[in-house]
Amino acid sequence: MILLLISLLCILPFINLLAVSFSSSSAVSAGSVTFWPVEFTTKAYEFALSGGSFFSSLWVAIQRTVLGTFVNLVLIVLTAYPLSKSKQKLMGRNIYMGFFIVTMLFSGGLIPTYLVVVKMGLIDSIWSLILPGALPVFSMIILMNFIRGLPEEIEESAIIDGAGPVQVLLRILLPLLKPALATVGLFSIVGHWNSWFDGIIYMNNPANYPLQSYLQTLLQSFEQIMLKSGSDYTQLLSMMNARTGRAAQMFLGAIPILLVYPFLQKYFTKGLVLGSVKG
């Protein structure tokens, strides 16, 4: 019973949001909407989907997620495979390892990183959202440990048959790595899809905002109206109308993750156990 209650607590807010997004704005401002739409209307969605910023930022987000995840996966594999070798088989392995681990412990911080991105001329380019995090070190370590767990004989026999490291990687290891790649790939997909802060600071032109950054600006303008609204009643009213529209766009922003979620969960649980319990 308590369990059911707690579980519902996690899902009811979404249902409320959905109900708000399908209700008329007058019903919402009257506070009569709970978990079922009042005066059902799809106006908010028509507004959101009528083009403009929502669509363009959705497109940026899709590009970013696809491209970013691809770059992540390529670099994860290219880094994890050599590093899975022993010190003897890869000269300087521990130096390389230290080089990457340091970045997990210590970072230059917001402003110096920002200055580097500016210097590289990446402002307003989608690469500013992809390159600074091109190698997710934690995912790389997960994959490295996974490769180490594979029987060494597979690789040895391929080498005896005359395969070089690149062939071993492409023909032998990649197929075996699929489940691990799915895990870290999903970390990347969710990470890229949900990032908003880099979009805000690295994009000068709001037309380049990925979806979450755009949604964030919606929140911000909403808050500003809310703060000022104490004295201004007409603004309060316009805010109320904005509320259904915002709910609709928030929900649309959440849909992709909610759709792939049942598929995601299996891999995430795996990755979680891989990453945090056993190590």
Add this chain to the structure above:
Amino acid sequence: MLRKWKQQSPYHLMLIPSLVLVFIFSYIPFYGLIIAFQKYNPGLGFNSPWVGWDNFSHVFSQPNFVRTIWNTLYMSVFKIIGGIIVPVIFALLLNEVLNSGVKRTFQTLVYIPNFLSWVIMAGIMLDILSSDGIINTFLGVFGIAPISFLGTPSIFPWTMIVSDIWKGFGFGTVVYLAALTSIDPGLYEAAVIDGAKRWKQTIYITLPLLMPTIVLMTVLSLGNVLNAGFDQIYNLYSPVVYQTGDIIDTYVYRLGIQQAQYSIGTAVGLFKSIISSVLVAVSYFLAYRVAGYRIF
């Protein structure tokens, strides 16, 4: 030696792209940290005049700054405590449910909020916490006047703490459930023979066996004690609650990027980064000593 190099060179070549990118975007910013000791002027760049520790002493003497550190610690400590207790209790309760279908459904439901960004969660929270939102409507039924959860300085930190635990506890639940499934059922059978009821079994078998995981998760979260949740707070706070809601990260952002005080912002960031990296290193060391956990 040469032969060895010839054999190994493909591995080294594979590492080049990562080495270059990590060098540019993680190591060059280390060099940028020198502006914490300069009076940064965008025109002069890194040739700006040196000021020694002035930026640091300036920041440390601000009453705002002490308050910010206090807020950071206050919120993150309670988030860590709640983030351990709630999932442990939930996992224990869920473990008592025998029907595996029901179990999986609950597990799925509580795990969902983990996947949504704080932007979307903030959108939801602004909606349900507003004066005519669903929570205040519900409280109104009991005759409680609307509460401004996000606009009252004394309540704001707790809104952050509770909502953070709410969003994140599904993650911990999955970890603890995984640990629970590895407990040997024979132990329970033995306990039943000795006459132990479910409550006793939980106290004397489940909890002690869960302890290593609990300790591990706690130790690992200690490294994050200075990260009180930028994404969450930045999206939900407003000047009204700066005095109790401002954390180091939001402070750096406002100072550094919005007010363009690059040097001061970098100094605060450096201060936090040094303490954080020590904490993370210590927590990984402890995790290894206490629970045998190694990341590589």
